[in-house]
Amino acid sequence: MRTFLDRLNITKTTLLLDKSKAFANIEFMAKKAQRCGVRLRPHFKTHQSAQIGEWFRQHEIDAITVSSVEMAQYFARHGWRDITIAIPVNLREIDAINQLAQKVTLHLVVESQHSIDFLITHIKASVHIWFKIDIGYHRAGIDYGKTAEIVAMAQAVQQAELLQLAGILTHSGHTYKAKSADGVAEIYRQTFDRMQAVRTEIAAATGAKIEISIGDTPSCTLVDDLSEVDEIRAGNFVFFDLMQVHGQVCAFEQVAVAVACPVIAIHPARNEILLYGGAVHFSKDTLSDSAGQALFGQVMRADEQSWGEPVPGAKLVSLSQEHGIVRADPAFLQQTKVGDVLLILPVHSCLTANLMGDYLTLDGEVVRSMTSKKY
Amino acid sequence: MRTFLDRLNITKTTLLLDKSKAFANIEFMAKKAQRCGVRLRPHFKTHQSAQIGEWFRQHEIDAITVSSVEMAQYFARHGWRDITIAIPVNLREIDAINQLAQKVTLHLVVESQHSIDFLITHIKASVHIWFKIDIGYHRAGIDYGKTAEIVAMAQAVQQAELLQLAGILTHSGHTYKAKSADGVAEIYRQTFDRMQAVRTEIAAATGAKIEISIGDTPSCTLVDDLSEVDEIRAGNFVFFDLMQVHGQVCAFEQVAVAVACPVIAIHPARNEILLYGGAVHFSKDTLSDSAGQALFGQVMRADEQSWGEPVPGAKLVSLSQEHGIVRADPAFLQQTKVGDVLLILPVHSCLTANLMGDYLTLDGEVVRSMTSKKY
DSSP states (O other): OOOGGGGSOOOSOEEEEOHHHHHHHHHHHHHHHHHHTOEEOOBTTTTOOHHHHHHHHTTTOOOEEESSHHHHHHHHHTTOOEEEEEEEOOGGGHHHHHHHHHHSEEEEEEOSHHHHHHHHHHOOSOEEEEEEEESSOOSSSEETTOHHHHHHHHHHHHHOTTEEEEEEEOOOGGGGGTOSHHHHHHHHHHHHHHHHHHHHHHHHHHOOOOEEEEOOHHHHHHOSOOTTSSEEOOOGGGTOOHHHHHTTSSOGGGOOEEEEEEEEEEEGGGTEEEEEOOHHHHOSOOEEOTTSOEEOEEEEEEOSSSEEEEEEEEEEEEEOSSEEEEEOOHHHHHTOOTTOEEEEEESOHHHHHHHHOOEEETTSOEEOOTTOOOO | OOOGGGGSOOOSOEEEEOHHHHHHHHHHHHHHHHHHTOEEOOBTTTTOOHHHHHHHHTTTOOOEEESSHHHHHHHHHTTOOEEEEEEEOOGGGHHHHHHHHHHSEEEEEEOSHHHHHHHHHHOOSOEEEEEEEESSOOSSSEETTOHHHHHHHHHHHHHOTTEEEEEEEOOOGGGGGTOSHHHHHHHHHHHHHHHHHHHHHHHHHHOOOOEEEEOOHHHHHHOSOOTTSSEEOOOGGGTOOHHHHHTTSSOGGGOOEEEEEEEEEEEGGGTEEEEEOOHHHHOSOOEEOTTSOEEOEEEEEEOSSSEEEEEEEEEEEEEOSSEEEEEOOHHHHHTOOTTOEEEEEESOHHHHHHHHOOEEETTSOEEOOTTOOOO
16 A cells, blocks of 8 residues: 655654644634633644644634743744743743733743742833642642732732733643543543632632633543633644543544654564664653553554554654664564654654654645754 | 852753863763774764864864764764764665765664665765674664674675675663673673674674774773773763763763753742753653652752752652752752752753753853754
């Protein structure tokens, strides 16, 4: 069978992008947000590409989320005018933040009185302030139970001329491990209830009407009715990845990126295929397979139009800097030659895309990103 | 105390390079190679920087190792004329390989008759051929025991006009886990004996005088007498990293790179400091600390001239895309503020440098690499 790979001239490790899948993923989330009456402010850290960003505009999306000041600058240069930098504000970048705030509607995330005090002293243009709330994931944010502290922060923001109190924001990263729609729904329910309680306290003390923003792709994908929140900041859904497949958030056929890796050696004695494709291409996020073995990617069949089903038992089990080791059964090894290309679904598409920089669509078009390497 | 950080204007996550430490590391390895009468062909995948490459020329090094055709092209453009691409040859890049082979003395690595046959048919300029031998690490290479196969490959290369049989090459990656000089010496001894046996078989069958090349930083650093081999391809030693400290290959004070990360939040209830510094800066290689906990980096004190001693008990314990979590004792938390900069020794400097792209020396000079991002 001729496959889509025959149309592409793959010479080295290449990040492939199935545009039709990405379009479908974007459309699904945009329509859901419309139906629920919530703002979709997609997180662009997944793709980091101005060109892919344009695909969201077709669904009337005009507000985005990014994860660094640099990324905000990049998308501002490409015409985006409403940007949330969704990481607790890095005070050392205040000069760049002040420049950005003069050009775009800028939303900052804070989680301490210290940062608010600093902003009051140093900010030179109006910015919107979101409090990062920790509803149980325990990475970033002020604990949802510390309402007195949060209310005091809200009052401080209200009194600051250039700080606009916009809302409370959280990321329920623990949904990535829930592994079922019911498990995700339960975390979402708890998340909303806790956020709502915080909002109620702030409203009672300050009279402010503020928004609730959530961020995780599992909740945004699997929870049917999101109408209680005001904003969703999911990002990973544009591509999905093996982590989301394992978490039952999407099906294999929805994953919109795969890494094409040349086969550079075959070792039948240990059922291994050596790939040109390593940690500098995939990054090193792992999953555990059913036997508890580390899993760095899944080998997929090449079909006529795109990648198809997973190849049973063919897994990327080890990565060093440029080498990847696939373990597979003898039948698959026998039909594989040095010089072939294997298609690998990455564990975490955000980190893989960040490393690869460029995408190659299945029509042979190169899509650049802000991490494209042009040395 | 004023520290070197006061002289640098650190605004965001930054890869710091202590040039004097890197110079000392280069000098150590260059002098050792001279003393042992072996060729140092340093692996430039660690730094990927033309500018850092120049520091090696001062020790009369004119041959280098790289890990991809792209990297060979980059260093060829920067004047290097003797380059080994130390990964089993990717046949799909034959056009680029042919172009390179016309400009530089190019060394390719093969591990199968299939690849030799392909090269015989497709190569258009003279190249040097090294057989990758697997002496027990089991990543790449033909098993050292398969002498009949290796001899047949040698005979095939001898008969090919444009292929020059250069030697046998191995990477004893298992020395990274040996954790003592004696353990490393034992692996080195076994490695050399096995390589020597292969060389003897090839010589007996073909009359060819070929070289032995080894690559791992632990052996090249810790084994005192390397005079039995012909070439050493170590790379990591230019910077070292936490992995080499944990493996007893170097001391903390020899590590020449550290990541400066702004503090963006402090969570005293769980003894955590949140850093702007994540998987997109460090990559996700891990070590296990003495309690079996995953370790992504070590916090170092800032001294007047450079980083100093490790801060006891202050460790990078978790990484997501841009966030890093340091766990530390309450005393250290108390002296740390949001907006401070923490210095982190990375677990694997090669992967961190690949992601960061640019280096900042302690004199405030920016050193570019082939992965510098210029969007």
